[in-house]
Amino acid sequence: MRSAAWFGQGSTGGGLRAFSHRSRMRQLGYLPEEHLGKPVIAILNTWSDINPCHMHLRERAEQVKRGVWQAGGFPLEFPVATLSETFQKPTPMLYRNLLSMEAEELLRSYPVDGAVLMGGCDKTIPALLMGAASADLPALVVPAGPMLRGHHRGRTLGSGTDLWAYWDEFRAGRLTECELSEVECGLARSPGTCMTMGTASTMAAAAEVLGMTLPGASSIPAVDSAHYRMASASGSRAVAMAREGLRPSQILSREAFQDAAATVLALGGSTNALIHLVAMAGRAGVTLALEDFDRIGDRTPVLADVRPVGRYLMEDFYYAGGLPALLLQLSKVKDLLHPERPTVAGTAFHEYYRDAATHDGDVIRTPETPVAETGGVAVLHGNLAPDGAVIKHLAADPRLLTHTGPAVVFDSYADLRDRIDDPALGVTADSVLVLREAGPLGGPGMPEYGMLPIPGYLLEKGVTDLVRISDARMSGTSYGACVLHVAPESHAGGPLALVRTGDLITLDVPARQLRLEVDDAELQRRRAAWQPPEPHFERGYGALYSAHITQANQGCDFDFLARPGRNPLPDPH
Template identity: 65%
Template structure:
């Protein structure tokens, strides 16, 4: 595609470095203070490398070196790289949840790119909420941007068994609680489950969202599948640095790439990958920054027509390293064929169709053919009903088929602490048909909508061999989790949604084929309970948490801040 190239005088950074006034003197003299001179930056695109490296983020431990690799590519292409550290959202360590801080990273990214002399940027992320947070911020400020994924970690190992992050944690923890394995085995699993840099190598939120970023057209083709420890990964970083310089000259901006068709491609890829339920919230929020509306029904429609082709845990058998060797995302997207908008523009200046032309599948068990899918339909379903008037989601490929249509009496936990204190009690009034309900875990109630949706099976049922039950909450669930878990119930209980009114013993009906979630209580009784309900006190009284509580939207709206969704409109800073 032929594009009109910018001149040096049209660069955004020209207002900082290219004029002759007092402020420009200050900018250039301070650049010299850092060891740079005019030959480094004069007339060149300034590339911000937004790096989410941190000592407490194991998924990004290699980002110190990758930032240097990106810089090498930028220098090669005639740009001027500047590394900009940004908040690192470390899924394993940050409490109560990284989701509480996704919007803070988005705000920081937007303000970094807006307030500094940045012509284009490389977004370095991968760990769960980092990917959407970076992309949301870059979309709002709308400077030429390209996403560099962290890449999945290598496969875990234990006594000749392949371990997958997250999924096997839950599996073996249940076995430990049931007395099947002991402390020795548990310690050995701890030693072997995470053996390299990189994000989760299962189809968790990290792998889902980096694949979605590539399907959106924001990553160099094939980049999201490369394991972090492979030599292909630093090569990708260098190529990303080179490419972003040309994107600046071409003035190729995120909102030109992030069209409705691009988001439909991302949704199709999420379905074909058996992706995380978290992707629904993140894609809705990301689309909102590009002024693209994604109703929940769009996800459900895609799920009905897009088969699951990626045989990756927890829905399948393999891990991301196997997926890369089998042909990676290019191979999977080529197999999707007409289910994708192949004409969609991507950051390398080519269409998605051009990028995947000639891609092959090398192992048809890891990446299935459409005539032999892992599942005929995508892995997610959107439900509505009297218990979720604004919608909720379930990952059907991780659920037990016999529970997808189920009626049972409710056992209600008012908070995570309530659940944690009572779940293993010998006198808990529960059997395998009971529907476990957790409330107080949504965007406001959690706060931040933690990944508490995979409620544990009560210990005495585990000991009887029960491995799954219907579980309902206004929380999220890790993409590496499994089980018949209904999530993102909206409106949440903290905001007075119907979940706040459910009581022990109420009959709840789950009907996934019918896309329904209902509580069988009369309208009159629900109104009586509503009249008695008292809104809880806000969780935060100061700081970012108070801002969050005042402005966060519900799950069906992407949990973005109400003042950030839509066109960025961020003004160019005055340089005085």
């Protein structure tokens, strides 16, 4: 075991440093026989008082420890940074790579033989897996799990998705303050992540398909007793993985990432998954590009009827059979999945779904009765997005998927917030709203501004969707004809920086095109006059971030983390 290098054997083995380390373990209250010679399992726990998605993880860590002890291991809990999508500003995406660095360096620098990664809120699972892939010690994920469904006056509510919808109803004058307060009380009523197919549910499912959780782990509601049992089983399995030496580098193959991409698309999952999977693949030494998602999406039916694309919620999805049931249906698409690859369970991937059953065919569809025949996310290119952009077209008004209209440009989110409801803007149902300075550098951190609000005066007229374009992201619970992740971003001099109000823009999803209908000569004149914005940060982590962040199509990782290179393990003596 790697940890033996820290502790040695017996009362004199290992020299001075081992003597010191054993002394400090006694200071912690542990007898030598409790830990010497046993696999030491680090439990990286993202619990925090400020993160409602993870509020149960302090308790759940005790079940993980129980599993570690039962399997003959020695658990050590490490509190790590929490990324709360609700409260952390301007966005937790600014700090995803920081958490990945923390996870990597904790695993690298302490006497641990394996790890259990605990988290769920949007950026957390990607960050923990990025760090684990870079450290390459045996590790698996315990997903936080979705919260229970929301309720309001006999109607089920989906966190995020219904938040946006009811807020627009309030802005349009169709909902009173009292009714809005009732919705506020019913939207989120238990620990856990958003119970729609938002980023958290999408990335938990991706982790399972990558083979980095136990079978079925991603769908279990946070407060279900099955979640306790899964946590304990994960602790036990981490001990076995440490003994076997089963590392992420043996699991995170190109085939694994292809299967994760197919599953994200079959779920009607979050557009954020494209950024995260590209970054995670990069840490694993795997090349994954936006074009891979489009190619895979052409063959992948949408099988989960879950909001915001569908009608149901994650609790319904779990009762209908969960991810294993969806994977069994997806495996019927010829040559789509790779069933024989390894997983943290020590079995081939097909064992995750071979014996699954679907208990509600409305929630989890068959390839013959899909929600949609092809994946719900399209990758766009054109002179407005030379390096790509994405749109979750299944969550958009179909009439807007082929559309040409005049741009209404906002230079920042503050500009948007100040002017969006001003009737003098002249926004109509044909307008194309454009937001810039919202990308990885410009945001900063690429905040979830991409579901630009519809002007209140249009909501009052019954307009529910507009074409919206930005270099931002949007919540996985959001919806609408929102073109996102435009690359290169405007702050870096991408074509989005050159758009002016009144310019015609064409969105053609069937042709995968996003075009600014301005001739090249005029764009060159605008380019010559363009001045780069001032940087947001001059010191601290923000300055490090700004100097090294990559663009959306590259996964928004730090360039020095995404590349191979020497990073030796420490000598404990």
